Amino acid sequence: MRAYTSYKDIVKLLNKVNSIGLVPTMGSLHDGHLSLIKRASIENEKVIISIYVNPKQFNNTSELKKYPRDIKNDLKMLKTFNNIIIYAPNDSDVYEKGEIIKKYEFGQILKIMEGKQRPGHFDGVATIIEKLLKMFKPNNAYFGEKDFQQILLVKILVKELKLDLNVISCQTIRESDGLAMSSRNKFLNKYERKSASQLIILLTKAKKMYNTSSSEAIRDIIFKDAMSIDNFQLEYFEILNISNLLNFFEYKNEIRAFIACKIGNTRLIDNIRI
Ligand code: PAF
Numbered sequence: 001m002r003a004y005t006s007y008k009d010i011v012k013l014l015n016k017v018n019s020i021g022l023v024p025t026m027g028s029l030h031d032g033h034l035s036l037i038k039r040a041s042i043e044n045e046k047v048i049i050s051i052y053v054n055p056k057q058f059n060n061t062s063e064l065k066k067y068p069r070d071i072k073n074d075l076k077m078l079k080t081f082n083n084i085i086i087y088a089p090n091d092s093d094v095y096e097k098g099e100i101i102k103k104y105e106f107g108q109i110l111k112i113m114e115g116k117q118r119p120g121h122f123d124g125v126a127t128i129i130e131k132l133l134k135m136f137k138p139n140n141a142y143f144g145e146k147d148f149q150q151i152l153l154v155k156i157l158v159k160e161l162k163l164d165l166n167v168i169s170c171q172t173i174r175e176s177d178g179l180a181m182s183s184r185n186k187f188l189n190k191y192e193r194k195s196a197s198q199l200i201i202l203l204t205k206a207k208k209m210y211n212t213s214s215s216e217a218i219r220d221i222i223f224k225d226a227m228s229i230d231n232f233q234l235e236y237f238e239i240l241n242i243s244n245l246l247n248f249f250e251y252k253n254e255i256r257a258f259i260a261c262k263i264g265n266t267r268l269i270d271n272i273r274i
Helices: 007-013 031-043 061-066 071-077 121-136 145-160 183-187 190-196 198-209 215-227
Strands: 020-025 046-051 084-087 140-144 166-170 232-241 255-263 266-273
Touching (some): 007 121, 020 031, 031 046, 031 140, 121 145, 190 266, 198 232
Parallel strands (some): 046 084
Antiparallel strands (some): 255 266
């Protein structure tokens, strides 16, 4: 299977295609990605899968260096799909030399949680997504709900740029013990992996308490519980009514619990709907 490094070569293949799906990834594919790709390949005539570790969304060079990369295995995992095109560019196909990324002003929703903890991260994500959307002009773009704040960013971006496409959010795929699939999970040793399985337990506890306790009381309990988990450093826990932050009809009355933690040296995030 061929991976194209030049977007211009791909654009030539899209001439007479009726519907184009886009699944942006940073590679190191797992079943979570495969579920997006399966859905996209059913819903579109052709699907572009980008595999690119976008340097502009890392606010820390050591994180960028250690981000897992395994293109050989990625291609192996994609072998069974017959309507996909893989875009695995070098930096020079995406960015001009010395290109300075844009600063996006997307309001409060991007200043909290990941936006607060990782300054510049969402500018980097918006930059690469804007580029991919403009390169390939997809009808549908697919994103996983583990990165829920990222989906909100993409929806705002598409609205602001007045692009004509559907941003499709897909359910988080979990391991059998509930840990959300993530390329970073492979960094966890067996003790850390056990601690990581507590993320979903904390979120589920918060969900159960929601009808009878205030968000502040839940937060206190979650922070207390987190302290007793080995190697577990809770970064944030939030319960948010999405419609208070973003006036999109589809999020009317949608309440979610969000969590981020560091387990050893590995940072993990997750969220569930309440
Ligand atoms: O979620 C990711 O893997 C990345 O943020 C994305 C959307 C591929 C942009 O680089």
